[in-house]
Amino acid sequence: MQVIKYLAKESWNSVLTRPIFNVDELEDAVNLVFGEIKRDGDKALFKYTLQYDGVNINKTEVNRADIDASESMLDDELKQALVIAAKNIRTFHEAQFQDSEVIETSEGVRCWRKSTAIEKVGLYVPGGSAPLFSTVLMLGIPAKLAGCGEVVLCTPPGKNGKINPAILYACKLVGIDRVFQVGGIQAIGGMAYGTESIPKVHKIFGPGNQYVTAAKQRANRIGVAIDMPAGPSEVMILADETAEPEFVAADLLSQAEHGADSQVILVTWAEQLIEGVEQELEKQLQALSRRDVAAKALENSKIVLVKSKEEALELSNSYAPEHLIVSVKDEGLLIDGIKNAGSVFLGNYTPESAGDYASGTNHTLPTNGAAKAYSGVSLDSFMKSISFQKISEKGLLNLGPVIEIMAKAEQLDAHSNAVTVRLNKIKLNS
Template sequence: MKTYYLKNLSETQIKKLSQRKNLSSESVRKSVEKILADVKSNGLKSALDYAKKLDGFTSKEIFVTEEEFSEAENILEPRIKKAILSAYRNIYKFHYKQIPKSYSVETVKGVKCERKFIPIENVGLYIPGGTAPLPSTMLMLGVPAQIAGCKRVVAASPAKDKIHPAILYAAKLCGIREFIKIGGAQAIALLAFGDKNFRKVDKIFGPGNQFVTAAKSLISIDPDGCSIDMIAGPSEVLVIADKFANPSFVAADLLSQAEHGKDSLSILLTDNENISKAVKVEIKKQLKDLPRKNFAEASLRNSFCLITSSIDEAISFSNSFSPEHLIINIKNSELLAAKVKDAGSVFIGSFTPESAGDYASGTNHSLPTYGFARSTGGVSVEMFMKAVTFQSISKQGLEKLSETIITLAETESLDAHANAVRVRLR
């Protein structure tokens, strides 16, 4: 983990330091384009062929059966079920407050305008399954879909034979009964295009590797595809720490992100050089006992520590970088939190680890990466709904609006628009 001093860096160097890697290469894009084209033409058959070729799929059944759902619940350790249920309840409690309110207003006498929130009818949830099972992601996507009231929710995750029981138990809590054992770009293609035996979805949610990311990007602009939640890159955390921070806490937070994978990014910002040194010592200590040590080490080689002149300078850099996760571990964390403008999710105080948000505090862990936190937030109940506007106008109401409508229509040289009002008032 390299260390830099912000005061010694030029604007060009700061920009280079803040730059993320490309989300996917040209070779990845070409491979994904071929997969999408094949699945679009041949549907479930092609998706299954790619699952066998790329993921070693061997199961006789592509859909998770009721027996498999029941078996998963029976074989799962009680302590794991208890943890999943606890997380589910907290996530549900937090997200339930997000249900948007419909409203109606009379803008002019006789002119009634409404905005109603309606659930998206068919949604697909992608649950990655590369190096570890992710029941937490199943909850983060399944709970808001459940609260929104989506009529059909389909989950997809890669498997050789069976989906991990923890994921199936989480899915069942979210009311999901349709689950396909296919992952990667082929799963995104099947969800987006469907076939005669599998109805396509209207929107796809969920993170994934560069192949999944490229597939989501491409199907979102395909006329036969569907919409997506967001484009997500590798996971990232930025920790702001001062001299009062516990170095072991900071090191643990940086490592918890680094162990996700070699492309994950862990950044430390501090105005205290001694903290920087102490954190590096703690990282070496804690690394020794990590089962995913190789992933963490690779990630840390791409990560960095930035020494700033002040904590205010650190928050300024953070806002510019717009991290997926921002941890504020300083003496007056609440005061600094008020200055946050751009971040996916913020963790305030020394006893608020990022892993709490990943699993059980209640907030969503499916968040914008790659700097997209400047313009969007994480997955929410609203994302599983669409706002539809309605209006009803009486004759008297149209009379009151007529001059405004006709004048603006004629200004834009759209005479048929003006005539649609005139014919009603003659």
């Protein structure tokens, strides 16, 4: 890792810039696949599953029997771990339900909000080298808690034409309604348009590579909501002399192993920490199965020495990391100042991987600085809020003239008249 000492504030942006993640150039590929799905439905899904995944399928939906059978194919240890993780995730997300309160904004004018579930949601779980069953928990649990009527999940089939049993078991555990063995652009297009087999959904969630990201953007433009923009994963660690070099290095590596484009940044005002971390990185790296990927990510990563904890905080808010680990004494002083981050991990015994799997918080988080404007996935992500108002005759007598005056000033006569006809009736009746 590159060590940068006392970086001038003007250079923060350029030194900590993320790799460009521009998916505009994939647009033609996405438009082609989307167009065929719109026209040919499932037939197009079969075609592109063969083309991209190398698997010949003649149906998209995974049989209920195969989902049920997954249970007997997993170690008890792993099943038990998923059950515990699911319990924590459920507990944290369940506490996010909010009561709606009726507010009388002025006499006789009552307003309130009601949260309702999004009726049909689509979850995407990437394929690739490892089965990301944890994403099934992170998306499926809040979807079912919210009360979404139809929760469908798409994930690509493996080379053997099967979906990993850990993913299917997680689907069963969470209660996913329907699972489809379709991945990539074609999965997103299938859920965006709907086909003979896959229902059209109102919102699509989940991580994915640049093709999936481009496809989600396209889906968004044709009227389907999406969870958030996606980019490579990243961690920033704020650490002082009380941090353990061994733990810091382990956390940096756990981010670095995600991919060569992972962003890994240590910010410290304790110069003595740096050497220990570097030694630990060297040592721990050798033991990793994904050491090539991690080593590559570290090449682009930075250790930044700053003057003070205040400067570290300002740098962190300016960067807006997806994951922020805070390993300092008196962390309370820093917590209040954290303005932009996806998820924060406090103290020496809270590794980022806890949030990835089992602490209960959601691991679907804003990357690439999006934490300046976006939250991570939560129960709210699967719901929307409807506002209600009811005005009494007395309320309209009071407030009506205000509406009439404003509507007329905006040159919207009919808006004013909708009040006037009512006021006339009230006056006539009284």
